[in-house]
Amino acid sequence: MAGQNDTLVTEFFLTAFTEHPQWRLPLFLIFLSFYLTTVLGNMAMILLIRTDRQLHTPMYFFLSHLSFVDVCYSSVIVPQMLAVLWKQGSTISQVRCAVQFFLFTFFASIDCYLLAIMAYDRYVAVCQPLLYVTIMTERARWGSVAGAYLAGFSSAFIRTVTAFTLSFCGNNEINFIFCDLPPLLKLTCGDSYTQEVVIIVFAIFVMPACTLVIVVSYLFIILAVMKIRSAGGRAKTFSTCASHLTAVTLFFGTLIFMYLRDNSGQSSEGDRVVSVLYTVVTPMVNPFIYSLRNKEVKEVVRKSLGRFKVSGRC
DSSP, X not given: OOOOTTSBOSEEEEOTTXXXXXXXXXXXXXXXXXXXXXXXXXXXXXXXXXHOGGGOSHHHHHHHHXXXXXXXXXXXXXXXXXXXXXXXXXXXXXXXXHHHHHHHHHHHHHHHHHHHHHHHHHHHHHHOGGGHHHHSOHHHHHHHHHHHHHHHHHHHHHHHHHHTTSOBBSOOEEOSSSOOHHHHHTTBSSOOHHHHHHHHHHHHHTHHHHHHHHHXXXXXXXXXXXXXXXXXXXXXXXXXXXXXXXXHHHHHHHHHHHHSSOOOSOOOHHHHHHHHIIIIIHHHHHHHXXXXXXXXXXXXXXXXXXXXXXXXXO
């Protein structure tokens, strides 16, 4: 699929994992099962939160939006990746590539902001419990979520316009699971300094900014927890944050590995594995993290299953 060096590229050829034909069917089935689990798990979480009054709290309000974004986030990437595996490579036009890149950046940015907002929510709940209701009002919750969507849109729009004003020429193969900026920059004609700066700006104003909010929030939470005299009280208080902290570590750890480092050279097998972690695995495991490690969600699930059994007998 490679052309001459001076030939402008108007479409790309995604080839991730196609160098191992024997893996095609197993990987296709694995990623398909992961995607179905992601959609069903997150939609079930949204349904539980919407229908049970016990979960009508700020934390679960933010979690329902995180679940919705995870479904969208995964849906932008996984169907295209399944097509690549099934066809042993898939052609994608430059317009479709730009749309995919925009949607990926949009939902990934919202994920970052929501995780930061949820960390602040935990800080208020643990450190200022008497003011929690007055701080986390319905208006404040909707304003925070709207701000996350607006900031995500702005970041995605700027990065997409900047990236796709470049000219692409020569080899049109992208050995990656989707149209992401680092592999696209390897196909550009001439200097891509401006686009590299955009990557850095995005990294500075999204990931580290959100990470700072999360770290500061948890530092205050740890200090508050350490003041509790009983070991049982400390464990109970910190357990309310354990699910969120697990999700943050998994999501931000993989993103930081991908974007806060030198992207020179060809996409490696390790890069593709890491990209699978934050685009496929993380959205899938989030509902399980928040349900298996959360007593309130487990109680609601048991109640729902109990009602289902009773109605089934009738």
